[in-house]
Amino acid sequence: MAEPVTLEARGSDFARLARKINDAGLLNRRPVYYAVRLSLVLAAYAGCWALFWWVGDSWLQVLVAVPLAVIFAQIGFLAHDLGHRQVFRTRRPSDVVGLLIGNLGVGLGWGWWNTKHNRHHANPNHEDHDPDVSPAVIVWSTEQAARSQGLPRFVARWQAFLFFPLLTLEAWHLHIASFRALADPTTKRRPVEGALLVAHFALYLGAIFAVLSPGKALVFLLVHQGLFGVYLGSTFAPNHKGMPILTKDDKLDFLRKQVLTSRNVRGGLFTDVLLGQLNYQIEHHLFPNMPAPNLRHAQPIVQQYCEEIGVSYLETGLIDSYGQALRHLHEVGAALRT
Template sequence: MTTDTAPSVPSSTGSDFSRLARRVKDAGLLDRRPGYYVVRLGLLAVCYLGGLAGFIALGDSWWQLLVAVFFAVMFGQVALVSHDIAHRQVFRTRRWSEIGGFVAGNLGVGMSYGWWMDKHTRHHANPNHEELDPDVAPDILVWSDDQARASRGLPSFIGRWQAFLFFPLLTLEGLNLHVSSVRALWNPVVKRRGLEAVLLFTHFAGYLGALFVVLSPGKAVLFLVVHQALWGVYMGSIFAPNHKGMPTLTGDERPDFLRRQVLTSRNVRGNWFVDNALGGLNYQIEHHLFPSMPSPHLRRAQPIVRDYCAELGVPYAETGLFDSYAQALRHLHEVGAPLRERH
């Protein structure tokens, strides 16, 4: 995710990236797509509100578990829209981007827009850098041999069999996003913490209030577990193929901008369903090179970027969806080897 002051195309990224940026810009792929986002946001709002209406109409019924599955998908799609908004793909100005991000992130799914934007900005600046990318910090899982050897406590315990535990652990990702969002309210890095707190707790109160007013306590708890677990798996399944199992960087390792983004990212081949389910993030290489590019343009940018990387001799990783998960899991198992040997 870009910071508020970052330009759409980095200005000091070397001649290789500059030539690619000119080709992409000349193809019109950095132009905004307001019509696309009007339709996408409109359809998402209709589906979200329709789901709420269906939830109320069904009342205290076991059929509500299907509604829980539906809202797991809705929360994932709303989070993807919040991601696009934060990258300035939707609105031109910072003010409207913040408003949209607060509504979609904080109010829509109970995830702090400011916290996630700060975290994702640092990821984009240094993808897969073990000291600088928060997405590969060894909080629970370990992502490299060095992290495995240095790990203690919970990462050391889980890391031994983390490949087998990865998807089960994703069932807790929704809860983790909520908890991290609340904890971020005490972090001075997050701006407008008062507004974020009001919107977050409005979401939590409305969500839990609706569950326990409409459903019996047992059904309400089961709805919450199914919904949050599936949302976590969905979110993890969107982001796991993108960088997991790709090369990691350490210390002063900082290739030029183009290589830093391409070499640490993996694309996932797909059709219209994969494109929509993953929110265009299956074109991760193109997204990292041009974060403000509207998501429907990523598919069109891919052949330009892929051919240019071939000209430069820069490896361009692309695979199928299930193979991307297999590669990530194999990597997790391999880097956990020092922990298995230790025990």
């Protein structure tokens, strides 16, 4: 679990910005907001399963899989906020609710994901330390492309075109990684994590195969998990993909490391809800324990401050953010195509 950001100096530039943010009261908790948001999401979750039961053994269940995938991702956003202690100040309630909605609710390992995500926050877009840019199937830099072998090397040639199709497998990847983490002795609360993961899939698969015939059940699984993965991947892709990749030779202070590797996505209330307010990625990376609804109020303060100290601050539209990310992926694989 990440420790909350304090106002101690992380470099003088960040310390001055932190004082501005603190003076504006933007690090204060928002209990009413999160109580309402959690209630609405859980009500929608229950409503989708009630609709699933009511529709019964019908191909119309393919349509039910769509809102259920959206709700699964929205629960993932709430688990993300809990992991950063945006909801509760202390660890215990954050862990309890996170385990219930993460492991039991959507089948994603709370402990594993938090450890991985905190490593990303510590060194965003650093090819040696950020697990989100580790070369697996996708490669993120020309150096990684040159070193790639086997499947990653084959995929890298056309990875810009394959990126969204590959996201249909992302949810399965996260489920498998959650179970694999249980074999790691450093994983905390392994019995609890494992029991809740098993309970999720027993209930999830049990409900699907109890209501649907085997063929319809398999189609429902493919559509639901595929859309769940695409939605999750599509909310994280605009944030860092296509931004500078750091190496051990880059020596940046905390503020520049977070701002220069992040991209904001402009938009109104719809974009905020769609992306779980992670469209304010710069502000989130500077102040990860800031409650999500406060990020939009911090944005003009951070942007103006970056202009004052001469730090590049990138904000773009949603479609353009995908374009930038995909163009970067295509450029990375250029040498392999020739």
